Amino acid sequence: MLRVRDLSVSFATRQGLVRAVDGLNLDVGSREVVGIVGESGSGKSVAMYSLLGLVRDANASITGSVAFEGREILGLSDKAMQPLRGGQIGMIFQDPMTALTPVFTVGWQIVEQIRQHTDMTKAQAKDRAVELLAEVGIPDARRRVDSFPHEFSGGMRQRVVIAMALSCNPRLLIADEPTTALDVTTQAQILELMGRLRDTHGSSIVIITHDMGVIAEMADRVTVMYAGRPVESGPEVDVVRSPRHPYTWGLLGAVPRLGQRSERLATIPGNVMSPLDVPEGCAFAPRCDYAMAACARRPLMIGGTHEHACWLSDDQRVAIRSNTKVPS
Amino acid sequence: MSGDVLLRATDVVKSFQVRGAKMGAKKVATAVNGVSLDVVRGETLGIVGESGCGKSTLARCLVQLLPVTSGSIEFAGTTLTGLSRRQLRPYRREMQLVFQDPYASLNPRRTVGDIVADPLRINRFGTSAQIDQRVKELFETVGLDPSYVRRYPHEFSGGQRQRIGIARSLGLNPSLVVADEPVSALDVSVQAQVLNLMSDLQDQLKLTYLFIAHDLGVVRHVSDRVGVMYLGQLVELADADSLYDEPLHPYTEALLSAVPQLNDGTEVPRERIVVSGDVPDPAQRPGGCPFHPRCAHASDECRRTDPALVQIRPGRSVACHHPLAPTTTRKDTP
Numbered sequence: 001m002l003r004v005r006d007l008s009v010s011f012a013t014r015q016g017l018v019r020a021v022d023g024l025n026l027d028v029g030s031r032e033v034v035g036i037v038g039e040s041g042s043g044k045s046v047a048m049y050s051l052l053g054l055v056r057d058a059n060a061s062i063t064g065s066v067a068f069e070g071r072e073i074l075g076l077s078d079k080a081m082q083p084l085r086g087g088q089i090g091m092i093f094q095d096p097m098t099a100l101t102p103v104f105t106v107g108w109q110i111v112e113q114i115r116q117h118t119d120m121t122k123a124q125a126k127d128r129a130v131e132l133l134a135e136v137g138i139p140d141a142r143r144r145v146d147s148f149p150h151e152f153s154g155g156m157r158q159r160v161v162i163a164m165a166l167s168c169n170p171r172l173l174i175a176d177e178p179t180t181a182l183d184v185t186t187q188a189q190i191l192e193l194m195g196r197l198r199d200t201h202g203s204s205i206v207i208i209t210h211d212m213g214v215i216a217e218m219a220d221r222v223t224v225m226y227a228g229r230p231v232e233s234g235p236e237v238d239v240v241r242s243p244r245h246p247y248t249w250g251l252l253g254a255v256p257r258l259g260q261r262s263e264r265l266a267t268i269p270g271n272v273m274s275p276l277d278v279p280e281g282c283a284f285a286p287r288c289d290y291a292m293a294a295c296a297r298r299p300l301m302i303g304g305t306h307e308h309a310c311w312l313s314d315d316q317r318v319a320i321r322s323n324t325k326v327p328s
Numbered sequence: 329m330s331g332d333v334l335l336r337a338t339d340v341v342k343s344f345q346v347r348g349a350k351m352g353a354k355k356v357a358t359a360v361n362g363v364s365l366d367v368v369r370g371e372t373l374g375i376v377g378e379s380g381c382g383k384s385t386l387a388r389c390l391v392q393l394l395p396v397t398s399g400s401i402e403f404a405g406t407t408l409t410g411l412s413r414r415q416l417r418p419y420r421r422e423m424q425l426v427f428q429d430p431y432a433s434l435n436p437r438r439t440v441g442d443i444v445a446d447p448l449r450i451n452r453f454g455t456s457a458q459i460d461q462r463v464k465e466l467f468e469t470v471g472l473d474p475s476y477v478r479r480y481p482h483e484f485s486g487g488q489r490q491r492i493g494i495a496r497s498l499g500l501n502p503s504l505v506v507a508d509e510p511v512s513a514l515d516v517s518v519q520a521q522v523l524n525l526m527s528d529l530q531d532q533l534k535l536t537y538l539f540i541a542h543d544l545g546v547v548r549h550v551s552d553r554v555g556v557m558y559l560g561q562l563v564e565l566a567d568a569d570s571l572y573d574e575p576l577h578p579y580t581e582a583l584l585s586a587v588p589q590l591n592d593g594t595e596v597p598r599e600r601i602v603v604s605g606d607v608p609d610p611a612q613r614p615g616g617c618p619f620h621p622r623c624a625h626a627s628d629e630c631r632r633t634d635p636a637l638v639q640i641r642p643g644r645s646v647a648c649h650h651p652l653a654p655t656t657t658r659k660d661t662p
Contacts, residue, residue, distance in 0.1 A: 039515040139605075153606045154379070183378040183542060185603050188586035192602060210515060213588030240590050254520035256549035258572055258587055264527070265520035265549065271485045272515065 001204050002028040002051075002172055007064035007074075009043070009050045009228075011057060018275040020046040022228040024064075025301070026206075028172065031198060033205045035219030035236065037212060037251070041272050043228035044208045045094075048174050050074075052089060053081045069171070087117040090165030090203075094177035096157035100149040106133075106160045107145035110167055117168045132163040136193055155186035162193065169201060176208045191217055212255055216240050224248050227273060227283035234306030244308040244317060247284045282311065290320060331368040333402075334504055334536050335390060335423075338364050340399035342382075342389050346611055357611035359385040361560035361618075362399070364637070367504065372530065372537040374551030374568065376544055376583065380607050382560040383540045384428075387508045390538065391423045392416055403504075421451055424497035428509035430489030434481040441477030444496045451500055466495040469532075471525060487518035491525065498533065506538045511546060523550060544587050548572055553643075556580045559618040560610060562637055565645045576644065576651040579603075579619045617649065625650045 004026040011018045021043040028034045036044045049055050050062050053076065066074040073084065085091070093099040100109060110129040114120055120128065126145070133141035136159040149157055158178065165173060175194065179187040195218065198205055207218055215222050215236060223233040224245065232245040243249050253266025270287045279285060285295035294311040301307040312320070342360040359382040367373050377383045388394040390401060392408055400409045403419050411419075424447075427433035434443055441463050448459045464474040470491040481489055490510060497505055507526070511519040527550065529535060541547050547554055547568075554571045556564040556579065564577040575581040578601075585601045603622045608614055617635055620626040629649050637647040 039517060155606055184544065184583060184586040185378060186606070187588070188600065188602050189604075191588070192600075211588065212516075212590060216590045217588040250517055252590065254516045255590065256520075256523070256543075256545035258545055258548055258584065258589070264524050267520040267524060268517040271487060271518065 001030050001032075001069060002026065002206070003065075003067040004051070005065040005067075007047060007050065007062075007066065009046050009055060009060060009062050012059040012061070013276075015276050019228050019278060020275060021050065022278075024223075024225070024228075024230055025233075026223060028204050028206055031202050031204060032221065033198060033207060033219050035215040035222040036206065036208045036225060037210060037215050037222060038225035039210055039251075039272050041227075041275065042225040043275075044225050045176050047225075048091075048176060048206065048208060051174070052085055052091065053078070083117065086113050086165075086170075087168045088171050090168070090170035090173045092158075092161055092165045092173065092175040092178045094180055096154060096161045096181065097149070099161050100157060102149055105146050105148055106152070106164075110145075110160075110164050113164055114167050128167065129163075132167055133160070136160075136163045136166075137189070138163075155182055155189065158182060158186075158190055159193070162190070162197075166197065166201065166203075170203055173197070173203045173205045174208075175205060177210070178207065179214060180209070180211070187214075194218065212240065212252055224251070227275065227278045229283050230301060230307075230309065231284065232306075232308040232310075233301065234303075234308075238306045244303070244306065245284075245310050246288050246290055246312070249321075282309070290316075331371070333366045334369040334404055335367040335538070336365075336402040337386075337390060338400045338402075340364070340386070340389055340401065341397045342385050342394060343397045355611045357609070358613065359560055359610055360389060360396075361613075363557075363560070363562050364399075365555060365562065365565065367536060367538055369503070369536055370534060371552040372539050372550050374547035374554040375538065375540045375557055376542060376547045376554060377557035378542060378583075378607050380610070381557045382610070383557050384508050385560075386557070387425070387506050387538065387540050391425055391504075391506050392420070393425070417451075421447075421500040422502050423504045423506065424500070424502040426490075426493050426497050426505060426507040426510045429513055430486055430493055431481075431513070433493055434489055436481050439478050439480055440484070440492050443481070443492065444477075444499060447496060447499045453500070462499060463495075466499055469498065469529070470495045485518070486514050487521060490514060490522050494522075494525070494529070498529070501533070502535070504536045504538065506540070508540045509542065510539075512541060512543060519546070526550065544572075544583060556583065559607060559613060561618060561647065562645075563619065563647045565637065567643050570644060574652075576640070576646040577619075577648045578623050578625050578650075578652060581652060617647075 004024060007021055007024040009021040011020060024047050038044050051066050065072060107126060107129050111125040114125040114128055130141045130145050133145055138144050138156060138159055179190050194205060197203055209215060219236045222236050222239050223230050226247045232239060232248050243252055250266060250268035256265060268287055281296040281298050285291040290312060299309040299311050301309045340360055340363045343356050343358040346355050346357045363386055375383045389396050396409055400407055408419055444463050444466055445459050448462055453459055463477060467474040472491050511522050514522060530537060539550050551568045554568050555562050558579050564580045575584055582601045582603045585598045605622050614621050616632050617630040620630040635647045635649050637645050639645045
C-alpha cells in the first residue's frame with residue numbers, strides 16, 4: 001500500500017544542514033497498523049508531512065521514493081496531490097484545536113472536505129457529516145454538526161478531526177500523536193475507535209507517537225526513530241519483548257509501569273541532541289552506554305524482519321541484556 | 329493515620345463564578361468540593377485524575393496561592409486559612425511549588441541564575457555573595473553546571489528547565505514540595521531523569537512531596553499513597569500498591585484499565601473498562617455520586633446521594649456505595 005524507500009528530508013539553515021529525516025524505509029500493508037516511535041525531534045512528524053507534500057519550506061530538500069499503491073507520489077504537484085490528501089490518504093493531526101478552524105462549524109468543515117473530493121450535493125454531504133460524527137461517537141450528532149470547535153471538549157474535538165479524516169474513506173490514515181493531548185480514559189476511547197475503523201473501513205494506519213504503550217496497544221509493526229534515522233524496526237511483539245537497539249532498551253526502560261514499582265527508572269543519559277550535531281557514525285553513540293570503536297561508522301539496518309542498526313553482536317547483546325534485565 | 333502530619337486539609341471547597349450561557353447570568357463552578365486529606369512528613373502523596381478534576385486547583389489552595397471558599401488547611405499544626413499575607417510569609421518558605429510547563433513557568437527575560445535567586449532575595453536569605461553561593465549549590469544539587477547561571481531559559485531543553493524550576497523551589501529549604509504535573513511536558517527518557525532526581529532529592533533533603541499527575545504509571549512510581557480525584561472530590565485514597573492491585577472505586581478501576589500496556593510479560597494484563605462520555609462540567613455537576621452517569625454499577629442510591637469518603641479498613645478509603653470486591657479475597661477461605 002505504502003512503500004517508502006530511503007526517505008531523507010534536510011533543511012538548509014544558517015547554522016548548517018539539518019537532516020531531519022535520514023534514510024527512512026517504511027512498508028505499510030493493507031489493513032496494517034504501523035507505529036513510528038521516537039522522542040521529540042526524532043523526525044517522525046516531518047517524515048509523515050513530507051509524504052503528503054506538506055513540507056513547504058524553500059530550504060527543504062526531500063529525496064528518496066514514496067510509492068502509494070504502486071504510484072510514486074514524492075514530488076507530485078499540489079494539483080496532483082489534491083485527490084490524495086484528505087481523499088485517499090487521511091491525516092489526523094496532534095492538536096485538535098489547531099487542526100480545526102475556530103470560525104466555522106465542524107459540519108461546515110467536514111462538508112467542505114467531502115465536496116472537495118466527491119460530487120455530493122451540500123445536503124448529501126451534510127447528512128454524511130452527521131453520519132460520520134455519530135460513527136465516531138459524538139452524541140446527538142444531528143444537532144452537534146452545527147457547533148463550533150470551541151463548544152467541544154478535547155476528546156470530542158479529536159473525534160471531529162477523526163471524522164473529518166475518515167470522510168472520504170481513506171485507504172491510508174496517518175495519525176500524528178492522535179492521543180497525546182488527551183486523558184487516559186479518552187485516549188482509550190480514541191484508540192478503540194481507531195482500531196474499529198481499521199476493521200470496518202479496512203484502512204491502513206500509520207500512527208506516530210512517543211508512547212510505547214500506545215504502540216503496544218495498536219501497532220502490528222513498529223519503527224523506532226532516533227535523530228531522524230530508523231534504529232529498529234519489526235513486528236510490535238518482537239520490538240517490545242526483545243528489543244535489540246540500546247535506544248529502544250532505554251525508551252522501554254524509562255516507562256514507569258503500573259504493575260511493578262522499581263526503585264529507579266532506567267534513563268538514557270544526556271538529552272536528545274540538536275539535529276545540527278548528529279555524528280557521522282551511529283547517531284545514538286554519544287548517549288549509549290555500550291558505544292565502542294565501531295560506532296564511529298554508521299550502522300546499517302540489518303536482520304531481516306526484525307531489523308536494527310547497531311554494531312553490537314548478538315552475543316554481546318544477550319550478555320548485556322541478561323545482566324541488566326530487571327527481574328520480574 | 330500514623331506519623332507526623334505535615335499538611336492537613338479539612339473539607340476544602342473552592343468554587344469559581346463563571347459566566348453563564350445568557351449574558352449577565354452567573355454560575356458557580358465548584359472545582360474542589362470538600363476534600364480532606366493528610367500529608368505525612370517524609371511521604372509522597374500522589375494525586376491523580378483527568379484534566380478538569382480540580383487537582384491543580386487543590387494544589388494551589390493547599391499552598392495558599394488561592395484562597396479557599398470554605399474548609400481549613402493546617403501546616404504543621406498551624407491553621408493557614410484566614411491568615412493575612414504577612415502572617416503567611418514564614419509558611420510560604422516551607423511550601424514550594426514545581427509547575428507543569430517548564431516553558432511558561434520561567435521568565436524568558438531573566439537569567440536562570442536570577443530566577444533561582446529570586447526566592448532567596450525576597451526572603452532575605454543573606455548577602456548577595458551568599459545568595460550567589462547558594463544558587464551555585466542549588467545548580468549542582470539538581471545536576472546543572474553552575475557556570476550556566478548567566479544564561480536565559482530559552483538556552484535550555486525542557487528537562488533542564490524543569491531542573492531549574494526544581495532548583496528554584498528548593499532554595500529556602502522547604503519541607504513540602506508540591507509538584508503539579510512536573511514531568512508531563514517531557515519526553516519519556518527525560519521524564520525518567522527528572523523523576524530519579526526528585527527521588528534522590530527527597531532522600532537527601534528529607535522532603536515531603538505532594539505529586540500531582542494524570543499519568544498513573546508516573547504516580548505509581550513515585551508515590552507512597554495515592555488519592556484519586558474526580559470532579560473535585562477524592563473518590564479513593566490508599567497506599568500505592570493496594571490501590572493499583574485492587575482498586576475499590578469503579579472510576580479507579582476504569583482509569584487503571586485505560587492505561588496502554590506494553591504486554592512484554594512484566595505486567596498483569598487488565599481487562600479494559602472503557603468509560604463512556606466525558607468528565608461533566610463542574611458548573612453542572614450531576615446529583616448524587618459525581619461519577620454515576622459514567623459508572624457501570626450505578627444504582628438509584630448513587631443517583632440520589634453522594635457517598636462520603638469513608639475508611640473501610642486501615643489505610644484504605646473510598647467514596648462509593650458499591651465498592652468493588654477486592655480480587656484477592658477468596659470466598660473459600662474460612
